[in-house]
Amino acid sequence: MMLDVQDLHAYYGKSHVLQGVNLNIQEGEIVALLGRNGVGRSTTCKAIIGEVPPQGSVTFRGQQIAGKKAYDIARLGLGYVPENRDIFPGLTTRQNLILGLKPGQKDGHGRWSLETMFDMFENLGNRADTEASVLSGGEKQMLTICRTLMGDPDLIMIDEPTEGLAPQMVQKVAAVLKEIAKRGISTLLVEQKLDIAMDISDRVYVMGHGRVVFEGTPAELKGRNDIRKEWLEV
Amino acid sequence: MDLFLVNIIDGLVTGLLLFMLSAGLTLIFSMMGVLNFAHASFYMLGAYFGYQISQYMGFWIGLLIAPLLVGTMGAVVERYGLRRVHQYGHVAELIFTFGLALLIEEAVQFFWGKSQVAYFVPQALNFPLFAISGNAVPAYKVFMIFISIGIFAGLLIVLTRTRVGMVIQAALSYPRTVEALGHNVPLVFMCVFGVGSALAGVAGVIAGPVLGTFPGMAFVLGSIVFVTIVIGGLGSLWGALFSSLLIGWITTFAAAYNVHFADLLLAVGINPPAEMATSPWRDFWSLTLSQVGPILPYLLMVLVLIFRPDGLFRKRGL
């Protein structure tokens, strides 16, 4: 078991956003987290990585990580791609990628290197020394994903990776995600585009009202019209 | 001509002294975004610590230990004060350092009194190294030049050869995301603040004996260091060096030559008012260059900001 989340709660001030989330991810698995806008999917990721103070139990490879500092969690091998892209302004594309490396980690020693990134997304290669804040929306999206991969995580949580990507690129990202899984990396995918999520994930969770309301394989979800009606559509 | 050369050297020393202060502030202000008004206070602490230690163990040990002490204090201030305040934004940080500057000044007065303390140039360096047509150049000045160059080189290496600069800059906009990438941002901030303060401490130990060690010494330099790093362009070490030297030379030469504005006015064909004593313009006629010397840096800064808001050296051009 890579990640096991039990009865996770989180608050923003007084509003109780996560009200007992349970989910788990096995080694090499792609798990999608679905739900309507604003149900707390991003918050779930933030609570796991420690950006939002979590209450409840979060274990990563059997080790309790709830309450740990974000950088310690990251060093354990958990990667997180935030939804807002959070490109570091003032730094170039290359520097942004280098910051993905953990302290002490050298480029090229992990599963990924600058080279592989630039090969995979040639847009980034073309703009390697441009200040990253001027990149196009899609390029920024690629950059955030790559930046997290540079840290060589064993589990990666990606918040809406295909947002703002052109159809071609969406397919590319889907392929990359599969490739990631092949290399034994687990993925928690927060996705809005149902078709892609269903296509590439092994299992899906559906969230509603701060809880997980459905758990199963994509095929099972396809068969559950009630769930889709109630929790995925307006 | 000889006097010119001597003034060049004097200006260089003044500029480099300013650089030592602004190097630390460049580190803190431009990288962490903290408008640290207490920076000059750390400089003052450096001087006083240096003085106190030199009473027992001599100047050189003081030069070694005082900056360490000041650096530690800086780190502690960051850890238990600034870090808390950081989340409330720049104005809050500024107020915090303002308050801190007040506290440090009070503390200094509490321990060392309100008068100037007898902190002097070490005997080993207290001799004129050479003279240019009767104008002595003290060995201590040459020593100051070397220390400043050393600091500059050291900082340049740290900033270009390590990821520290990048981490800080990234953390300014998205601290959480940087942490999620595995960087211990609070620790880095603490260290940077500590190092910046320590640099101010070095400047204090070195400048204390020449510029005087008294409780008002921080206030005197308080705003000019900001001017320096702003002119140079925030975040640019080269910029800080350049503008320090520029200001050093401007102020030195302004004071060194007697230029009367009256001559200028006459030269452009303006006649002096008949009733000089009661004329509202009389101040222009008695104005000299050395009078306006100290405000030239401010004028320069305003002009630079109007025409090149990023400073003379482009942003982030280490």
Place this chain on the structure above:
Amino acid sequence: MTETMQSATATHRFGISLRAALPWIIAAFVLLILPFVFDAKSSITVMNQMAITIIFALAYNMLLGQGGMLSFGHAVFMGLGGVAAVHMMRYVEIMGLPIPLPLLPLFGGIAGFLLACVIGSFSTRHAGTVFAMISLGVGELIAACSLIFVAFFGGEAGVSADRTYGLPVFGVEFFTQTEVYYLIATWLLISALLMYLYTRTPVGRMANAVRDNPERAEFLGYSARWVRFYSFIFSGFFAGIAGGLFAINYEIMTTESLTLVQSGRILLITFLGGVGYFCGPIIGAIVFTLLNTVLSRYTDLGTLYIGLLFVLTVMYFPGGLAGLLMMHEPVRRMRRLHLLLRPYLLGLVPFLVTILGCAALLELLFHTRHAMPGQSEMGLFGVRFDSHAILPWVIVTVATLAGILALRALAPALKDAWHDANTVQGDGA
């Protein structure tokens, strides 16, 4: 955030309601009777000072709080306004112009306004650090020029004039402090009301928007620069008014009223009160002036306490004193303030003991270090004793420790009470 709250309640009524006018009526009434309540001469002196500071702080907050412009040179406008008013006073006296004294602050305001127009024309092009540093540079420049141009600024001695130049207004000649008080109070009320109304106008609102996101404002049709410029010149105007009142009150303007120290002070005062609230600067000015008067009278460590106050405020109440009060607003609206009353009262005593105890420790320390030999007697809180004896130290230390322990013991209860007061029954999301 209160801005949103205020607008929320305000938007449902149109027209002047009694409720909206009530605070102003109360304020006017309070200003009217204050000199009768505190009728000592010295309190009137302090109140005059306070009122002037309030206007200045409110003007400053038009920039900082409303427009997000951090200025290190705002004293320049107040100073210049004051100098202009003094010169005007002299001209009026010499030339016998028919301008009654109560109108004089207007000239200060106009001077501040004109200077702001000039400086604002280039400084408001940018916000953030660039603006802050231009304000620092311009402030220092003008302050330095004020020393050089003696003909206008009067050099070290400053310029002075006589406010009792004649032209009695309804028989009042402004001989006494009380007469001046009512003049200042009137201007305070007018200026505060105008500045408050300004926050409710379209430009005032856009100032907030530009503070948050100048670029987006531009794409809504507003030039960020012009919006800033408006805030800047109005702020300059009211700072000038404050300067004019200052000139009337003290009948002198010196160059140090233009310096960085004064600019820094108003920044501290405004922040202490709370930049996010209209009433913040008012609270800040009142508290700071009082504190300054009291401390400078009773202790040598005034600056230390003030420094500590700022450091602690910024660390624990970044919203300033107004922010602290406003924290209770939701509770008040739910009519649950009574839940907090008991724990507050309980906590008050140990709190005061702790604060005073710490202060006493500092005073003792200071006294033992700085007292002359043989003069070990010191007075503290009205008690006289020997600072070199062990007993006072023991008493003070024990009291302080007791205070701290009591506070710690009470803290959980206080937290619970706060939580209780803030939770709405039967609330889901």
Place this chain on the structure above:
Amino acid sequence: DTIKIAFIDPLSGPFAATGENALHLFQYAAEAIVNDAGGVLDGDTFEIVPLDNKISATESLIHLQTAIDDGVRFIIQGQSSGVASALLDAINKHNRRNPDDQVLFLNYAAVDPALTSSLCSFWHFSFDANSDLKMSALTDVIAESPDLTSAYLINQDYSFGKAVSATANQLLAEKRPDITIAGDEFHPIGQVKDFTPYARKIVSSGADFVITGNWGADMFGLGTALIANGFTGPIYTYYASGSGITAGFGESGKGSLFVISEGLTNPPPTEEGAAYIDGFHAAYPGENFLLVRTSNVIRMLAAAIDEAGTATDVQAVATALEGMEMDGPFGGTLYMRADNHQLIQDVHILAHTDEGVTNTFDGSPFGLIAENTVSAAGMDTPTTCEMDRP
């Protein structure tokens, strides 16, 4: 009863050191001269109320108002002539508008001559020799040193500094027309961080002596820079002593540093004076006994109050002070001129040295010893003061 005397001077900020020293001197004077001797009138004691004006005129006026509201009738101030003239203006107005609680201004150090000429006031008394008187004494001495031929004047850019320069020019021209003025310069007050360029300029101008009215950090900075850069001639100053300056110069100032001031303390000419100094050092160990005039202020005020028989009717006290004459324990006779309220006393040119010094400064072995004395300096100079008397 206590008679409250407000002391309005800087007690914090860059000029705190001198302010605090002066405060202690006044506090000691009040104790030693008045309170320990049974007080004035029938046992009323003096209390010095310290009010920190941060050397700001405005701050001073604020304190003035509060002090008056608290029933203070005597104001002491001295640091900076700028502040003094502002205070004087305010006090004039106050006394005119409030005949019931008028106050007196006892000025112990602000020496801009305007204060006793064009600005002179019935309510103001100057206990220090004004800068003209001092300059006249100094130029008398210079007139007798034929080897001094070229002068450099450097002063702070404000009323007092300008007064020093103007009078020096005028008097040197009168008394020694052969002396050339190699430079006559003003620098911004309290702003120059490093005086090296000025020193270079002075050295290369070929001047063989310097006259400066600089004080505080400006004095120290200028002096050290001059000596470090090889200036060897005499430096005539108004304020190069105490507050760390004496210790700062130490050996290097010997033979080149001179101060124009009042009062002999090395040794004091009377037993009483010696005892007074010892008493001060016992009460305030480690502090400098400077500013002899502080004792004159208290002594003459006490005498005037006794003579007037009141401490509340300051008009009577002022009248008593006018023309008062007494012998001071530090030499010479003190005489308060009635026509301009300027105290006439002996003025000395004192040399910075460590030989034969008993009253040392800053914990160093150095102090000031009189080299020349001009007695009753300026006794019969004409005055332009036109005083409004109530």
Place this chain on the structure above:
Amino acid sequence: MTAALQLSDLHKSYGKAQIIRGVDLAIKAGERHAIIGPNGAGKSTLFNLITRRMAPSAGHVALHGKDLNGLAPYEVTRMGLSRSFQISNVFHRLSVFENVRCALLWSMGYRYSFWNLMDRAPALTEAADAIIAQINLTKRREMAAGFLSYAEQRALEIGLTIAGGANVILLDEPTAGMSNTETDYIVELIRKVTEGKTLIVVEHDMRVVFNLADRISVLVYGQIVATGTPEEVRANPKVQEAYLGTAMAGGH
């Protein structure tokens, strides 16, 4: 009749990098035009050039026949052009209501007025509330915009853009980050509020594009490679290759 928006030979380069390489495009008044193209093709840059967020290296943009060169963004906005941003660009510390009200001010004629009190302008409040209702944020009316969830901020972004009632509206990926049903709703909303107005939209979601647009331009590598009706564009092999990818071409 002059085109609502006319781009002629527009170029933009940063140093050596040429981003826009000669774009000519005319958009008729009342037309709904979509711009599609791969990531980094220069779509947002094109928007930035049109709205004068940055100046073109060469070429002209004309709005209703008036050349925009040399104008500032706010001047362009005042001419009745309004845009949204790809990455939400709202007033973070102001409430949702304040955000929308600010967007209404200029167009409702308030300008730099400091003699009007906003509390006393019922029309303003009502108009703002109507917009908020349209973008489904009534429940969040008093919340600071910075605290909204990602999709809510996107909705607010659209609200700000349409509030002013501009007659030329540029939307940069309006539905990014929204769920399918949200998207459908927003597309309907856009259709409704842009009735009779000129709309230019950049979008990667082909459902939106084909649903909304009268005409489509395909921007690849800074140049327009095809312009036409949805059917024409979909059938264009160049477009299929460069953008849609084989999978999409057959779909829908």
